[in-house]
Amino acid sequence: MTAAAVVLDVEGTTSATEHVYGVLFPYARARIADWVAEHGHEKETRAILDDVDRIGGRPAGGDDKEAVRALTEWADADRKVAPLKELQGLIWTAGYDSGELSGHVYADTLLALRKWLNGGAQIYIYSSGSVQAQRQLFAHTQFGDLRSRLSGHFDTRTAGGKRSPDSYRAITRSVGVPVRQVLFASDTVAELDAARTAGWRTAWVVRPEEGGPADSARPPATGHPVYRNLLAVAEEAQL
Ligand SMILES: CSCCC(=O)C(=O)COP(=O)(O)O
Numbered sequence: 001m002t003a004a005a006v007v008l009d010v011e012g013t014t015s016a017t018e019h020v021y022g023v024l025f026p027y028a029r030a031r032i033a034d035w036v037a038e039h040g041h042e043k044e045t046r047a048i049l050d051d052v053d054r055i056g057g058r059p060a061g062g063d064d065k066e067a068v069r070a071l072t073e074w075a076d077a078d079r080k081v082a083p084l085k086e087l088q089g090l091i092w093t094a095g096y097d098s099g100e101l102s103g104h105v106y107a108d109t110l111l112a113l114r115k116w117l118n119g120g121a122q123i124y125i126y127s128s129g130s131v132q133a134q135r136q137l138f139a140h141t142q143f144g145d146l147r148s149r150l151s152g153h154f155d156t157r158t159a160g161g162k163r164s165p166d167s168y169r170a171i172t173r174s175v176g177v178p179v180r181q182v183l184f185a186s187d188t189v190a191e192l193d194a195a196r197t198a199g200w201r202t203a204w205v206v207r208p209e210e211g212g213p214a215d216s217a218r219p220p221a222t223g224h225p226v227y228r229n230l231l232a233v234a235e236e237a238q239l
């Protein structure tokens with residue numbers, strides 16, 4: 001049986017953690033203050049800043065210095081807070097547009113996408129990165145624009161936090177397929193646990209390139225089937 005829907009994590013699963021932490025995060029972190037100064041009056045950025053103020057318990061439209069300070073602290077602490085992820089998405093979009101940034105997906109990700117599509121599955125992305133950030137990353141990969149392969153995107157704003165079973169329940173309702181026909185692939189056990197609690201099938205992606213155990217070593221038992229990359233999931237996962 002083919003999974004009706006495959007849902008993929010990004011960092012460490014479709015794409016290199018090194019790219020996210022070594023390229024994307026520092027790029028956005030260095031530009032937060034300048035971005036707010038240049039775009040703080042524009043609707044999209046204003047909404048983000050107002051959300052930062054709301055979370056901080058400040059009246060909307062206050063001193064943007066406070067919002068910049070909060071956003072910078074969240075970036076340094078790698079907080080998966082929606083307004084930070086949305087601001088990163090805006091900054092990265094400008095970086096892709098200027099040619100300073102490119103996206104990254106592992107080569108096996110491309111092969112896995114093809115295999116799932118040929119088998120009739122729909123493919124979704126679920127990341128803490130904003131939907132815009134996800135679309136831009138997949139639009140600018142070293143293999144070209146992969147967006148047409150994807151049926152949809154979910155982030156913490158549209159679905160909720162990745163460690164909450166309710167988020168996976170919300171995605172199930174949105175994709176409209178039976179819960180046992182949804183497969184989630186991620187490198188993070190806490191995310192897989194939440195998906196399994198919601199009734200999904202799971203695939204733990206433990207990539208040697210990401211520092212995961214080599215072939216001879218066994219990852220700790222979690223009850224989640226283990227695969228060395230996404231192509232292995234596409235070829236071997238029992239659905
Ligand atoms: C969509 S690219 C940036 C990924 C990101 O911002 C992030 O925080 C990683 O989250 P993930 O859920 O993909 O591990």
Ligand SMILES: [Mg+2]
Pocket residue numbers: 009010011012013186187188
């Ligand atoms: Mg991940």
